[in-house]
Amino acid sequence: MAGPGIQLHPSDNVAIASAPIGPLPAGHKFALRAIPAGAAVIKAGAVIGVAAVDIAEGQHVTAAEISPLAVPQSALAHPVAHAARGVAHFDGFLRPDGRVGTRNTIAVLVVGNCGATVARQVADFFDEERLTAFPYVDAVVPYVHEIGCGMEMTGEPMDLLRRTIAGIIRHPNTAAAVVIALGCERNNLGSFMEQEKLHIGKRLKTITIQDIGGTKNAAEAGRQMVMEMLPLANQARRQSVPAAHLVLGLKTGAVDGFCAASVNPVLAVAVEMLLAQGGTAILSESPDALAISDDLAARATDDGVRAALVERLGWWRGYHAGRDTDLNGTLNAAHRAAGFVNVAEKSRDIMGKLPPAPITAVYRYAEEIRHPGLVFMDTPSYDPVSVTGQIAGGATLIAFATGLGSSFGSLPAPTLKLCSNSAVFQRMADEIDINCGAILDGQTDIATMGALIFDSLLRHASGEKTKSELEGMGENEYVPWPIGVLA
Numbered sequence: 001m002a003g004p005g006i007q008l009h010p011s012d013n014v015a016i017a018s019a020p021i022g023p024l025p026a027g028h029k030f031a032l033r034a035i036p037a038g039a040a041v042i043k044a045g046a047v048i049g050v051a052a053v054d055i056a057e058g059q060h061v062t063a064a065e066i067s068p069l070a071v072p073q074s075a076l077a078h079p080v081a082h083a084a085r086g087v088a089h090f091d092g093f094l095r096p097d098g099r100v101g102t103r104n105t106i107a108v109l110v111v112g113n114c115g116a117t118v119a120r121q122v123a124d125f126f127d128e129e130r131l132t133a134f135p136y137v138d139a140v141v142p143y144v145h146e147i148g149c150g151m152e153m154t155g156e157p158m159d160l161l162r163r164t165i166a167g168i169i170r171h172p173n174t175a176a177a178v179v180i181a182l183g184c185e186r187n188n189l190g191s192f193m194e195q196e197k198l199h200i201g202k203r204l205k206t207i208t209i210q211d212i213g214g215t216k217n218a219a220e221a222g223r224q225m226v227m228e229m230l231p232l233a234n235q236a237r238r239q240s241v242p243a244a245h246l247v248l249g250l251k252t253g254a255v256d257g258f259c260a261a262s263v264n265p266v267l268a269v270a271v272e273m274l275l276a277q278g279g280t281a282i283l284s285e286s287p288d289a290l291a292i293s294d295d296l297a298a299r300a301t302d303d304g305v306r307a308a309l310v311e312r313l314g315w316w317r318g319y320h321a322g323r324d325t326d327l328n329g330t331l332n333a334a335h336r337a338a339g340f341v342n343v344a345e346k347s348r349d350i351m352g353k354l355p356p357a358p359i360t361a362v363y364r365y366a367e368e369i370r371h372p373g374l375v376f377m378d379t380p381s382y383d384p385v386s387v388t389g390q391i392a393g394g395a396t397l398i399a400f401a402t403g404l405g406s407s408f409g410s411l412p413a414p415t416l417k418l419c420s421n422s423a424v425f426q427r428m429a430d431e432i433d434i435n436c437g438a439i440l441d442g443q444t445d446i447a448t449m450g451a452l453i454f455d456s457l458l459r460h461a462s463g464e465k466t467k468s469e470l471e472g473m474g475e476n477e478y479v480p481w482p483i484g485v486l487a
Helices: 113-125 156-170 189-195 215-233 263-276 286-299 303-319 333-337 343-353 383-393 422-427 446-461
Strands: 014-017 029-031 040-043 046-051 089-094 105-110 139-143 174-181 204-208 239-242 247-253 280-283 359-363 373-377 397-402 415-419
Touching (some): 046 343, 105 113, 105 156, 113 174, 113 215, 156 174, 174 189, 174 215, 189 204, 204 215, 247 263, 247 383, 263 280, 263 415, 263 446, 303 359, 383 397, 397 446, 415 446
Parallel strands (some): 105 174, 174 204, 247 280, 247 397, 280 373, 359 373, 397 415
Antiparallel strands (some): 014 029, 040 046
């Protein structure tokens, strides 16, 4: 079979079809040469499986022709040269603790779902017209969720929820916050404040619906609290700061066969440029990280980091035992249609955004990020849960790579969305910021596109709205990880 193909590494014996080749769909794989039964099938320099049958040169390579590996094999990232830069800057909000925000918002949070209606009524009152008098405040944002009651009262599930909520309160993109409770939640308001060492003041207020006399009174009290906070929040001003202050969360969702050839290696270049500036990038998606666990462990800066990483990734095997999930080999229909032959291949493609850098620290879900460089945070792969944890930990901007397209956005840290191919970008141009398909189209190269993304990160960190912000996304994508068993 002849036709356009993308070979990701010189050792590969399969290539990606850049356009349909007869019955072979774009993004699927074909054999570059004959692969006998029992031989390794290699993509991007990594073994993705073993040929279950003889595969002819040019043949469409699907799951039917490949036996999965018993143990996934790692693939090291291949560095792409990029131009060195002087000290880069963005315009951010310098907070008293030294962290720098990319947005200036007021948060309205709930300790449990029972406060959700009040939180939305409070935040919705402060529409664009009412905020015109406070031009330096970006938004009043409700953060509602479905847990906090009917669950374990102690242990990791409650600790995880509390540190997620507290992470939004302390976030450098949050200027002030109101926390709402019904009054009888298992996530008790007083216990939450005490455990997270939070104190009521001019920039943090609380409301208990049962004490104040119901939903109507609580909503009115909440609106009054926000009105008092707005002048304080509006005092903030952007100032030029080094790019070292940027904390970038990394996410890949709705991956396709082109992600390995365009968007993820491009993002890896941009992230490497950020790290060279002294900035921070958060790698997550623990179930997918298992596919390159050996590589990640080898990158750890010391034995403590290595042990923490091995422990967190090992935990996932038990968490998924016996369940119908990706980790146990179940590809969903969209990923099968995109041409993936097994979960290991998909996971390696997702982890293609990893730059060739050491891992400086490992964090549990929603723990505060305290180290610069490339860090790992333990999160599920599910987009809103993963990004919520990254933001609660301190991510001030999210870079989201996609192949099939995504309608994801986030608050208070906005999401910059990057697409692997031009066809999806054209269909979803209102929601996707950058088309990395230009690489596949021969219009640019990985290094040039990586520098463009790095510059875009700085612009959006400085206040330029992302498309997901313009589309009003983010409120419904705040999803703390429901790790615990409900009571």
